[in-house]
Amino acid sequence: MQNKILEVRNVSKKYGKKEVLRNVSFVIYSGEIVGLVGPNGAGKTTLMAIIAGLIRNYEGNIYIDGRNIKEGSVEKKQVGCVIESPGFYPNLTGYENLKFFSKIFGNVNDSEINEVVKLLGLEKVIYQKTVKYSMGTKQRLGIAQAVLGDPRLLVLDEPTNGLDPNITPVVRNFLKDIVRKKSIGILISSHVLSEIEAICDRVLFIRNGEVIEEVNLNQENKTSVSYIFETNSVEDLVKFFEARGIKAIIEGEGKIKVVITSEMFENLLPQIVQKGIIVKGIYKQKISLEERFIKKMEGKIIE
Ligand SMILES: Nc1ncnc2c1ncn2[C@@H]1O[C@H](COP(=O)(O)OP(=O)(O)OP(=O)(O)O)[C@@H](O)[C@H]1O
Known part of the structure; x- marks a missing residue:
């Protein structure tokens, strides 16, 4: 049986009187990539930020590997995320940025960094200052940063945004590979639905802060x-x-x-x-x- 990596249980969020998320519940099992799609303002980024621990004031509960994220701090990195555009120190190289962020989670050795850099096709730019990076290169560095430290869950908001069409498959294959190899879970949002279709096992449709449908893309004969x-x-x-x-x-x-x-x-x-x-x-x-x-x-x- 697959393990539950993420369980979102009855999560609601208000900004003032506005209900941005209403009673959202779903599960991600190990080895699964789940897509989050919905129109602008549906609540995708807010939900992802809550799961990544960036917004703490919400109703309901979120469990990662069975542990409620509200309960104290953990030593190990639980969630790796790229939410909105990833921020890096512009005057440090890509490599220095990765080293810096990896130190926060300890135990990330150089060979792990080098492997991720290679798999994401970043070798040629990794010793350049990130100020020179294109948006697509920053996105890939963001994914590298999210993956390092062996988190159980990756939360990626529009990760293929700004990528050249020839690079998109590199990122797609990288994510498909690591989700199974490391038995983690991935939650991903994108406005490019063909991209979601190409990468996800399941998709959640979200509208006005509610999950209104779940589509299992692997169950061709039930669709x-x-x-x-x-x-x-x-x-x-x-x-x-x-x-x-x-x-x-x-x-x-x-x-x-x-x-x-x-x-x-x-x-x-x-x-x-x-x-x-x-x-x-x-x-x-x-x-x-x-x-x-x-x-x-x-x-x-x-x-
Ligand atoms: N800090 C905030 N304060 C007040 N309202 C907010 C805040 N952040 C988001 N909202 C509102 O919450 C709603 C959901 O926003 P959110 O960014 O989560 O949607 P989204 O689905 O990610 O949209 P998009 O596809 O445009 O990125 C929107 O109506 C937005 O205006």
């Missing part, structure tokens, strides 16, 4: 996808689906579209064949996270 059926008997096929409560949309000549799970598809296909309906072609279209997000934020329900 509804669009299937386009090409057939000579459009009417019969539409009737077939409608008799089973499934909406079928005519998509041009001889084509109909239904949104069903892979499990349903596997059960229904033999029945279609049995009815003697001739299917000339079937095309599967996965609903992208972006489509789900747009529909969800419009308040439409996605089965």
Whole structure:
């Protein structure tokens, strides 16, 4: 069984009278990358800052490795974070900055720093002063800083912001690798939903401070996808689906579209064949996270 790395239980936060987070609860298990997506002002950064221990005044409880973060200090680094733009000493080199931050958590040796620098493709710039760094390079140095000291959880707010498209996969692979290798958990937010889709195991949709949906991206057969059926008997096929409560949309000549799970598809296909309906072609279209997000934020329900 997987360990619970993070448990957020009924967390609420107000600024004055404004409720920024309302009763947020979720869990991250070891080896999991969980995405947090929502429109501007939904409460993502506030939630991440609370989990990272940067905001202490909130209702509810947060447990990291089973330990309530409200209860006293811990010797070991529990959470590594990059929230908003990472801050570094501009007149120190990247390496000096990493050394400085690592000292706070003790026991980070040079070989660990060198390995992380290499994995994040920072070797060429690491001995330059960070004042010269681009935003994307600062982001990568921020991730390196967050990872050092072996935290149990990484909290990364928009970590691929400002990265060159050729560097984004480097960061993505780095995070995918360490989350499993070190059995940690990662909470990540991004406005680039294709990026979230490429990296996360699960996604939480947050709106007006509430988690309104959780999508498991690894459960392909439980997620509804669009299937386009090409057939000579459009009417019969539409009737077939409608008799089973499934909406079928005519998509041009001889084509109909239904949104069903892979499990349903596997059960229904033999029945279609049995009815003697001739299917000339079937095309599967996965609903992208972006489509789900747009529909969800419009308040439409996605089965
Ligand atoms: N220090 C603060 N004082 C008062 N209100 C705040 C403060 N910080 C955030 N807020 C408000 O809380 C709400 C949530 O903000 P937050 O930054 O957490 O949202 P977000 O989902 O991260 O948005 P974005 O995608 O734009 O970064 C917003 O309405 C914001 O104006």
